[in-house]
Amino acid sequence: MANIHPTAIVDPQAQLAEDVSVGAYTTIGPHVQIGAGTEIGSHCVIEGHTTIGRDNRIYQFASLGANPQDKKYKGEPTRLIIGDRNTIREFTTFNTGTVQDKGYTQIGNDNWIMAYVHVAHDCVIGDHNTIANSVQFAGHVEVGNRTLIGGISGIHQFVRIGDYAMIGFQTRLSQDLPPFVMAAGNPAEAQSAHQEGPRRQGYSPERLAMLKQMYRVLYRKGLTLDAARAEIEALKGQVAEADPDVDNMSAFLAKATRGIVR
Numbered sequence: 001m002a003n004i005h006p007t008a009i010v011d012p013q014a015q016l017a018e019d020v021s022v023g024a025y026t027t028i029g030p031h032v033q034i035g036a037g038t039e040i041g042s043h044c045v046i047e048g049h050t051t052i053g054r055d056n057r058i059y060q061f062a063s064l065g066a067n068p069q070d071k072k073y074k075g076e077p078t079r080l081i082i083g084d085r086n087t088i089r090e091f092t093t094f095n096t097g098t099v100q101d102k103g104y105t106q107i108g109n110d111n112w113i114m115a116y117v118h119v120a121h122d123c124v125i126g127d128h129n130t131i132a133n134s135v136q137f138a139g140h141v142e143v144g145n146r147t148l149i150g151g152i153s154g155i156h157q158f159v160r161i162g163d164y165a166m167i168g169f170q171t172r173l174s175q176d177l178p179p180f181v182m183a184a185g186n187p188a189e190a191q192s193a194h195q196e197g198p199r200r201q202g203y204s205p206e207r208l209a210m211l212k213q214m215y216r217v218l219y220r221k222g223l224t225l226d227a228a229r230a231e232i233e234a235l236k237g238q239v240a241e242a243d244p245d246v247d248n249m250s251a252f253l254a255k256a257t258r259g260i261v262r
Contacts, residue, residue: 011028014033026045036054056087079104082094129144135152162249164194213235214235
């Protein structure tokens with residue numbers, strides 16, 4: 001049986017794997033599903049139609065699955081979906097989605113999410129992201145994989161953040177941030193190509209050089225977004241191992257309807 005502290009309140013309809021642990025004074029609602037190996041700290045509230053995967057570590061005072069902070073919400077059974085092996089620290093708040101968008105909020109796998117982070121309705125966060133203390137995601141935000149998001153930053157609704165992007169401390173991000181780009185400031189401004197994260201994942205010097213080349217095309221040549229995208233696409237084939245990065249950047253720019261950080 002799950003290891004449930006005697007002071008915890010777990011609805012009989014909740015579905016918990018046999019080895020889930022639940023700390024003191026935590027409350028878990030009837031529509032919650034929690035996978036094997038997940039540990040829930042004390043004083044947490046997990047409610048709504050929330051699904052949590054395997055081997056997550058959820059610290060005390062987290063609030064997961066509460067109704068979206070959207071005046072259009074009328075009680076529809078929207079969802080929060082959390083993947084596997086995430087670390088979710090104290091006082092985090094993740095809301096469910098809305099029927100006006102996806103109907104769910106989603107957190108991927110292997111994310112490190114620090115204290116006081118808010119993830120609003122209909123956000124989708126990918127895998128292997130590091131999100132520092134007090135980052136605030138407004139609704140409908142999309143975050144790729146292996147990003148680094150500095151503390152006390154605010155992310156405007158509908159903004160997209162590409163793979164391996166990096167956001168500095170106390171940044172206000174109101175436009176899309178392309179993959180492999182480092183930005184900071186209030187409002188955010190592009191600073192450089194982000195190479196340290198890719199380097200730690202084994203990118204070769206040639207592949208890292210291509211990231212810098214894409215950054216120069218996008219930010220140093222005075223091109224329009226369409227012209228920069230065309231020139232970036234023309235880089236394909238110069239460094240074969242970097243072709244997925246070129247494709248990633250081109251696809252991201254093609255959907256940048258809000259414009260990008262400049």
